[in-house]
Amino acid sequence: MNGPFKFMKRGYRLLVDRHYKKNDLIHNRYKIESFIGIGSYGMTYLCRDSKEDNLCVLKQMTKSKRRQEISRVYQKETDILGKLHHPRIPSLLEKFTIDKHDFYTMELIDGENLEEILFYEKGKFNETKCLEMFKELVEITSYIHSKEVVHGDIRIPNVIMKDSALYLIDFGLAEELGNCSRNDKVALLREDYYDLGDFLLFLLYSTYHSSIKRGRSWMEELEIHPKTSHLLKRLLGIEQPYSDTAEVMEDVVQVLNYL
Template identity: 55%
Template sequence: MSLVFKVMKRGYRFFTDRYYKRNTIIHDRYKVNSLLGIGSYGMTYLCQEIDTKKVCVLKQMTKSKNKKLILAQYKQETTILEQLNHPNIPNLFESFSFQNNHFFSMEYIKGRNLEEVLFLKEQVFTERESLILIRDLLQVVDYIHSMGFIHGDIRIPNIIINDQKPYIIDFGLAKRYMNETSNGDSNKNNVGLLREDFYDIGDLLLFLLYSNYHTDIKKGRSWTEELTLHPKTSHLLKRLLRMEQPYFTTKDIITDVNQTIDHLTNVIY
């Protein structure tokens, strides 16, 4: 029964969530150049704005999911993007409906996502280079948090690298958290939400550090056994991954990252 249900679900989604083909004109304004990707809640296209000839990204929400859920997520993502104004986050242009589909257009960020950089280009990051990239990323995350939001999905496919600088995309799972509250339980929940982003950053840092790791050992071991890191880097990772006292703020992480970079620059270990 489970297998039959999955097949039926895939079939329903295939016929319901049809994507627009190359050269299709959407909303009398956007010409589709290519399909960038298909996710659980939407499809993204690389488009050209007909009047200005500028390249942009168009996101189409899926119709196969629960209608209320999709509409709520659509409003949440566009509302959050409207409130963010940072050079390393895509700008929202407009939101609209077309042929009974919900869309929004946004700035196209040039570059490669970090997943391609690591696994297709096989670029290697030293420990210091990894921390510098994480520090630059944390500065963007700190801005997002300062605006009262968490990203909720800081993974390597959602980080674009351009001129060695990280850009954060895909705010589909972003949500608001309260900066100030008198309620103790709410404060705990807020810190917990922030730590979701911190954990993702720790996981992302591990991907970067493993780019410089090679071994013939087949037996699976933890990163603490496999990676030879400066003690400060190890301590930083353990706090991000909640193996030791977790962080409370992004600024505290940035301080530790800067100190670790300084040690790696000046100390041979």
């Protein structure tokens, strides 16, 4: 029963959520260059903005899910992007509706994500460079948190390097903290801190080589400064978790001063 149901559901979604083709013009402004991909709540395209004559990203929300659910996600995503104005975060450009399809466009960050750099190009970063890059990401996260928002998905595929600078993208899982209880707020913030720790580990492992079989923890495998280890332990909740990004930044600066 489950197999046929999934097939019917997929067929319904493909019918209802038919994506636009190359050269289609949306909203008399956005010409489709290519189809980027599909997520749980929307399809994403690379477009040329005929008004500004530059490339941008267009997101088309799906119709195959309940309208109320889609409207909630759409409002949340556009509200969050609309309140964030930072040079390392893509800007919201426009939101509009066509034939009951909700759309929004945002700035294109034309660079490489860290996943490609680390795993396909085999990029390597020493400890100092890792911490300098990490510091950039903490600065962006600090700004987001100052706007009472958590990103919720700080992962290497969502960090773009452009002209040696880092950018944070994809706010689809972001949440506003304004209406959260204190406990929920602390939990959501700690998720961002944990993700930051995981991100730093990916960078540090870029230069790790060993013939020893897997099964050891990063604390056994990585040869890093004790202050870097302390930073990671707090980010990952092994030791007293951080309460705000100012504490994280203080520790990052300290360890950079020692290296």
